[in-house]
Amino acid sequence: xxxxxxxxxxxxxxxxxxxxxxxxxxxxxxxxxxxxxxxxxxxxxxxxxxxxxxxxxxxxxxxxxxxxxxxxxxxxxxxxxxxxxxxxxxxxxxxxxxxxxxxxxxxxxxxxxxxxxxxxxxxxxxxxxxxxxx
Numbered sequence: 001x002x003x004x005x006x007x008x009x010x011x012x013x014x015x016x017x018x019x020x021x022x023x024x025x026x027x028x029x030x031x032x033x034x035x036x037x038x039x040x041x042x043x044x045x046x047x048x049x050x051x052x053x054x055x056x057x058x059x060x061x062x063x064x065x066x067x068x069x070x071x072x073x074x075x076x077x078x079x080x081x082x083x084x085x086x087x088x089x090x091x092x093x094x095x096x097x098x099x100x101x102x103x104x105x106x107x108x109x110x111x112x113x114x115x116x117x118x119x120x121x122x123x124x125x126x127x128x129x130x131x132x133x134x
Contacts, residue, residue, distance in 0.1 A: 034092060
């Protein structure tokens, strides 16, 4: 199914290599390969757009709790890019950003961290996105 969907959407590669991939109901992109993440990250560095990186894990309860909220925020803050990275799939990227707990939300502008939220703190995340989106 994933490869059929990828064919329809014009993506190449197996589902584990899809990058960015996003569900039809979400504006949250997901990266599964470090090289593709790095290409995307480098391209976004050139823009003043805020990017919220959600470092999570499939086994993490609080991460699953935050997922619907992250999708809501992505729909609300259309001028902000939301990205979800699995720390087990991309451990080097998580280490590069100093992630030590999940979920960790790193807010980045022009390749530099401007803020961060550690834990399932909806209100704090929304306030920091609101503050840094401009």
